[in-house]
Amino acid sequence: MFSEQRIRGVLFYLSLVAFFAGLPFILSFALGYKLNPRTLKFTQTGLISLKTHPQGARIYLDSKLLDEKTPATIQELLPGVYNIRLELEEHYSWVTQVSVEPRKVVRLEKVILFPVRPNIKQINQGAIASFYIDKDRGRIYYFSQDENAFFVSDMEGEKFERLNNAPEGFTYPLKELKISADREKMAFFNDHQICIVYLNPEKSLLYGQTPLVLNYPNQRISHIFWHSDSYHLLLIMDRNIAIIESSPRTNPINLVNLNKWPGDFIMILIKICFISATFSAARTV
């Protein structure tokens, strides 16, 4: 028992010494100081934090290769300007120059290293005005202003197929393409017009349906969304939010007047959420 207490005493004092001896080093490290062993003085330093995607890039600091690979922190750098180069096999190099300030960190933590892809191919020779990628079905929809027509291909750009001609009476350029959930209709719009084009295959009931152009000369269209029933469209305009049917006889149903648009953005978001919820609830019923 006595010897145990003696060992404990020794351990206690060792711990005490370790704490007080280690504390200056821990604190100086944390604060960005470095002990100069020659002068026994603490020098102010800075550090560089590097994170890349993908990880594992070699780090060159002023052309000198470091042992670490990304993600890494280069500690205890004297203040000054440094050249950083990051290299990873089959990726383009990333180069920058940074100024390290005393007791500060330079964060290069959002570096993306782009892969060198020898097999990149051009999937379309024509002038594409707009496109829509349907990831779920692995298809890409194109609009070519030169040919004034819509096309579809797979994700590799193969199986190119002409879908439909663009309608007359619609003023280009268009703002955005939107495909309905059932992939039977495509909607696109400019500031004052919405156009709906039918993408149906030959055996479909809607085959040959002529495109539909809806005009809103007095309002500016900001966004359109397909509802999940693939029949209704939600329109966000500068003064209101409305719902229309994708039919020539549609009468817009005004849901919300947006007097403060685009000032009170949060309120608008709340309204949109409310409308979506109402929409879904109505659909469920």
Place this chain on the structure above:
Amino acid sequence: MINNIVRKRTLEIIPGLISWSLIFTLVLLAFINPVACAIIIIVFDFYWIIRTIYLTTLLLMAHHRLYRERLRNWLSDCPKNSLYHLIIFPVYKEGLDILRPSLEALKNCNYPKDKLVVVMAFEERNPQTKDNAKILESEFGKIFRGYLSTFHPDGLPGEKRTKGANATWAAKKAKEFFNSQGIKDDEVIISCFDADTCVDKEYFGCLTYHFLKSPDPHRSSYQPMPVYNNNIWQAPSFARLVEISSSFCQMIESMRLEKFVTFSSHSMSFKTLVDIDYWPVDMVSDDSVIYWKAFLFHKGDYRVVPLYITVSMDVAYADSFFKTIKMQYKQKRRWAWGVENFPFLIDGFINDHEIPLIKKIRRGFHLLESHVTWAIWAVILVLIGPLPIIFGGVFFNQMAIGFNLSKITGLLFNFTLFTSLVWVILSRIILPPRPKGISWWKNIVMIMEWFLVPFIILILGSTPALDAQTHLAFGRYMEFNPTLKSKKVV
């Protein structure tokens, strides 16, 4: 009189005030001066790493001692003596499923039964007790030298509903029994056990040995190592981990003799107990306050002798996860209510003129520091640690310290995992054999469950202690709230 009340209240406020002041100061600093806050957190983190190494080494030493002495036949090493053992089990609502194993363990221990006197101390206010007492008397009444069932009346003047009040009533009845048998107080060693305590077979041999070998046996308490093995295989992970940690903390404390205080089931000289007028009848933390009472009575010349032998108790758990957390929380808060010893001790020091001042300062500081550290450590490490990074803004996060703070905190976390590994190995060694009907997979579960430690720290690390200190500071005194145990399998 008014001065005494003011002094008492001031002393009661001090621990809570210090703990909350430290927490608020750090939170405030995180907003107004995150660099200063980060420096304090890093110093605390480093202190905690060093402390963890030190305490884990002590745990290894205590564990080694316990392991080394586990097979020793203490009785054969005991000199001839005329000592008797009084064993008191204060009972509240514990049923026969809890009480029977405790008495069975006494029956099976390697010590002459004609030297043991057992008192089952029931509470009169519990209507079930009379029937239980009769059953136990019929089963165990003739095995020992004496077997008494006492019934502590409710609402005696000056008493609160505490375990100490019940134990005191029982000890007085036992004194009458010994006097009637012509046995002197100084020939008796009293052991006050929780109702679920199952002693090791060699416990009384070990206790007698240390009592006889002690240079001043009447100025010592004797503290066995509490383990919670009775139902450890059946208990849910959360409760099991908490109790294993409690056992380990007690083992660590056993190596720090100058700070060692009695806890839970323990033994002492009956003469000393009578001299100091038994347990306080109005305090919840009877197990530790009895030590301080004896310490003050003997003018600081009183100590706790660690016994490297186990007494096994039940892991407290309920039939659902949240009820178990609640039960564990209440139990830990009751333990943390030991902070009431601080005003008791300091008041005793103020009235005493013989204990050396340096001893008063050391013991007073140790007591205060241990309770304050208990109340703040998890809050600082888990909750305040990230605050400077969250609220420090762009300026702080551009600073080297803002960057390194998370790294050093991460280092601490990894280090805690490493020490947890040591604790996992040690916990496996003290674990009783796997009972029949328990799947082999439970072995794996018992190792994997240590990953719950950070969450347990968050819930049961500091909050019960902070809660207890706040109650004491506001004068909202706790009643004794016993942890109800049962041997149900979850």
